[in-house]
Amino acid sequence: MNPAYNAAMANLLDQSEYIEQGYLFQLLRERLAENAPMQELLEQIKYELLTTTNLPLAIDYMLTELKHSGLMSPAMLRLSHYFTAFQSYLISQAEQETGRFTMGAALQALEAEAKYRTAGGSPQGLFFYHFEVLCRSRLNYDKGLTAISNDPIYDLTWKKWILMLRAQIGLVDTADLIFLASEDYRDKLIAAGEPVEGKGPFLFGTREGRIAFGNRRKDPLFLFAAMQRHLGYPKVPRTKPRDENRDLIPQLARRIERLESRIKLMEEERRGGLDITRFYEKHKNNLPPLDD
Known part of the structure; x- marks a missing residue:
């Protein structure tokens, strides 16, 4: 196996770390709804987490950055061995004052992701979850897919394919790209007597390929809904429209x-x-x- 991939896989955290991360994001989401300051919440929650994990140390570092700049994302970016690039990206988008992506939505998405990792989520399911978060939240595809590609769960083949998808998004139907990267497409080539050299990579299974083929030229939400049912990844939080009558x-x-x-x-x-x-x-x- 490629040494670079071995180094990336070494960054995958222990299951207990993902359990505590999910608990952290859940508590922050619930208590932030009560309009409590983020700094006070982190200082309080830090003592509720297992000291046998590295999360309390990460929170200490995040608190220092929060007191200095008022933001958490710069500290998370520096802790790239602990937080993934996608986690840091979601928090950074939520911290933008002019953005429509709220901190509550970011924390809910990260909570579901951490719990899915705890349950042993597959690279295929995690990719679709991340990609659907980008689509539904209307986040930047270029930066978002770059962040996704840096997740240690993906090997170099996955990374190259995700970066290729970043370049093709909007030009080629996403369902077509997924079908061409599936074992279903490979099986069709073999059945037709055509060579498979130079094709692929075949990252998705036969089932995902058939789902993608059946959803070509359709609304991508139908594709996501079918993949979510069959791969079992968490439902992506829906962005709630702002209540204009609130004020x-x-x-x-x-x-x-x-x-x-x-x-x-x-x-x-x-x-x-x-x-x-x-x-x-x-x-x-x-x-x-x-x-x-």
Whole structure:
């Protein structure tokens, strides 16, 4: 086996590490929904994790970076021997203020991924899970697939194929690319008496090839749904649309306050008792805003 692949496989963590990672992401997701600061959550959760794993040490390093820059992803990138590039990428996208990908969605995706690894997930299932996360969350394919290719679960053949997919995405139907990399396609070549040299690599099984062939020229969501059922990887969290009515009541309350202030000014002006000195510089911070 290739020495480079042996070195990459050495970065695969012990099962207990993935168990604790899944627990960490779960606790962060649940408690972050209560609007608790990330720094306080990490400091608290650190004592709830097994000290026999390396996760508490990783959290210490993440806390240092969080206090320094307010971000976790730079520390996760430096801990590439512990966190995968895809984990770091999801957190970095969630930390972008202008992005639509929330921290809750990132933590939910990472929690499911860690639990799937704990259960002994296959490279095929993990690839489809990662790829579906990119698609459903509308993340950058170029950066996302590059991060996926650096996962130690993939050997050099997998890595090259994923990078090829990155270059072909949007140009060739994804279902076609998966079919051409399946044992079903190889079997069809052999049955037709055609050579298989120069074809492949055949990374997916016969079942995945048939599913891909049956979903050509269709919505990719049908392909993902079928693969999820047959490969058994976790369901990808759905991004919930923002509730536009969530802030409606507070906004209406502020508008009512402004209207009341305007009415009072108009009443004072009609009575001839309007004191314009209230609008001088020294009183400006004590007045309610008059504009929308």
